[in-house]
Amino acid sequence: MKLQSLKVEQLRQFRQPFALEHLQPGLNLIHGPNESGKSTLVRAIRAAFFERYRSQAVDDLRPWGDSAAAPTVELAFEHQGAQWRLVKSFLKRTRCDLSVGNETWSEDEAEEKLAELLGYQYPKRGASKAEHWGIPGLLWVEQGTGQDIEQAVEHAGDHLKSALNALVGEVASTGGDAVIDDVRSKREVLLTATGQPKGDYKKLDKEREDLQQQVDDLQLRVEQYQGQVDRLGQLSQAFDRTEQEKPWDDARRQLDQAREQLQQVEQLEQQQEQEKNTLAQLVQNRELLEQNLGHLSRLDEQRRARKAELESAERKLQQTGQQTAALAGALNDARAAYENARSQLQLARQQEIRQRLEQDLRQSEQRQQALSQNLARAREYQQQVDEAREQAKANRIDTAAVARLKTTARELNDETIRSGTVATRLSWQLQPGASITLDDRQLEGQGEQQLLEASQLVIPGVGTLGIAPGGEELASTRRKLETLEQSLDEQLQAMAVASVEQAESRASAWEVAEQKRKHAVELLRSVAPAGLEPLETELAELQAELKAVREKLEATPVSDQEVQVLDLASAESALASAEKRLNDAEASDRSHQAQLLTGKQARDNAKAEWLRLEDEANSPERQQQLTRLTAELARIEQQQVSLRESMAKREQQIREARPDILRQDIDRFQRTIQTLQQTQEDRQRELRDIRVRLEAWGAEGLEEQLSEKQAELEQCQRRYQELDRRARALDLLLTLLTDKRQALTRRLQAPLQKHLNHYLSLLFPNATLEVDEHLRPGTFNRGNELGQIAELSFGAREQMGLISRLAYADLLKEAQRPTLILLDDTLVHSDQNRLEDMKRILFDAASRHQILLFTCHPEKWQDLGVPPIDLQKLKS
Known part of the structure; x- marks a missing residue:
């Protein structure tokens, strides 16, 4: 079996159609990064063969978030020279079509055909599992399952034995083969290769299930009818x-x-709330009365406090007045010191101004000298610029025109040389005194000339010779020479030169003059960036400034040599110190005056407040107010006691009545009324529905229908049991006969051992791997090491599992059974040396089988000798 192409659509990440085509009959390396779709393609192949087209257990094939998708897989493969094509769709649009040449199968028939071809079976219901996969489950290795070989061999055991029987048919040919074939043929009338009913047996089974379902449905409806009557x-x-x-x-x-x-x-709660408000008002009135009484009682304390404040204010005022004379003397001394420091600062500033003017005068004189030197150099550089400009003007010529002139001269020279190779060459050597005439030009002695056009040669005493150079190329050359000569003359005239050399000389002289001019301009800019005129103006302004500085210096007075003058910084520091001393003295004086005013004001205020409190304490109105407030406070206290007693009794009544429970009772009784009435309405509605339903069911005659269906079921059951006993008997007989052939299976372990040893020698030289009676790899022997495969390391078990599968594939191929090997990211736990050996093994097996190797590490397989298939590139 050789898979040629795989197409998927609306399947997991492949929402749009995707095709994997042109698969090779040997080794195929298919790579891509994680989540690129490798495992999805492997899942698609498995679903195409293993899953029922009408199965609802394949929801994992649906693209994420697309509930309307119909995952579709299309496979094209070749087997025994015939072209097979399988198209299977799931979920929303179920279908299964299989074609082989001109033959076609559909639906269940197509799936059974595939199962018989590849050697597997379908589940009765639900998703396909490992126990159903048979031969493909052995040869198709999922990611991370390469080391699990025993269970895969067990599930494929019957198919392997069937293939082995076909392989050794001649060796096992006995008289019992005809009996086995006869029993098998009769069994195949009733059962498929996987033991499922077929033909009349399957139809009776389906009919029996349908009748049983109908009887169960009718029985349920009769029971429901009886239940409804009771209800x-x-x-x-x-x-x-x-x-x-x-x-x-x-x-x-x-x-x-x-x-x-x-x-x-x-109502009681309302009365209670009113009395609460009244009590709160009484409490507030009592607080006001107590505040007024407190104010009256505090009046004596305030009077004594004000008397003490008056005495304290008089003492402070007296102490402050004693400091007046000392502060006045300090203020006068500070003012004298400030005036002296200000005089010293004025002298220091005059001296500082004169020194700065003298320094400015020196700097201006130095700057005047530098400007004078720069102006002299600038005038010299300006003269050089003017001379270079005159030289450039005298030799100015168009450099582009000179370049064109040189090109024309070069082309003329090249064409002249070329004309020499194609022109007619005339050479002569005459006797002394002899001459000939060429186109009116007399020739003597010896010489040579090229002829590009027709000429006449006159030989005295002989005659006239006509010379006509031939060839279209010569005519074209002559015309081109004339054109180039004319163009050269016109260009020389336009530039007013006699030759190309003269033009080149003028161009060179112009370039030299331009270089001199540019150099002189740079020198001029270095001393006069803005030109001569600004430099001359700046010098004139500096001379005027220098004159003004001299006048200011002469007008500045010279300090007296006998008077010591401080420097400006010292004078300013002394003035700042004197000014701070004066400010401090003035601030102290102002603060002292403010304290005097504040003391007098405080004394006067304390005296006035004390006199007011004295008058208020001795007034008769105060005594009357004390009496009235005391009586009012006693009345309010009596009212509070009465209200609190009344509120306590009413609170007890409210608490005993339990208003919260009364509200719950009201809610409970309301719900009870609603529930009772709603329940009665529901009963009435249900009674009406039951009566209508019973009338309808009574008209259908359910019990009569049940009796008829039970009779049909009993008749069908009898026919089914007859075929079932026959099928079981034939199946049992075939099993007994085939058991006798187990010896042949053991004899066939030798070919399997041969293939195992072939691959094992490439991985473990001098090692052996034995298979048990169930054709499973078991005992591993290498030198002194002896044990089971399950005892090896994970990587070694994965390698042994793969070579065992390749050996099974070789046996199946010998039995002319289809083989296809799928490897999904296998051998990931192999070290580099083992991996190299496994590559040799895979390359060898690919000469007999088609292998699809899916990997996300293409760099590890780049030396397999096959072109890799990049899924990312195919998807783009």
């Missing part, structure tokens, strides 16, 4: 009893009583 009687009794008793009336009376009790309690 009708119960509901009728309950409905009539409730209509007579009317329990919602008692609940309504209890609701009215609860509402009346709650209303009485709410």
